[in-house]
Amino acid sequence: MFIVKGISGTPVKAAKIANAVANSFQKNIPEIMSFSRTKIISPAKATVQRSGMSTQTIIAIGTIVGLISAVIIAFMWEIRLAIQNS
Known part of the structure; x- marks a missing residue:
């Protein structure tokens, strides 16, 4: 299991970055590793609440x-x- 976090000036941009990285990882993983089945459990969402x-x-x-x-x-x-x- 991998967790992808995006960091940016705005939460919306950070969510877009995290989702883009996760999608790219999912597409390119068969070329990098020996398994091909990957699944994104939940896409990143922009939060309005400060952590x-x-x-x-x-x-x-x-x-x-x-x-x-x-x-x-x-x-x-x-x-x-x-x-x-x-």
């Missing part, structure tokens, strides 16, 4: 990680100053 995390989630995670990092750095800085003063 991955939302921008708000990424910002929230970045803020939390930044705050935790700042507290750790401040704590380590205070320990360093305490050691230097003693």
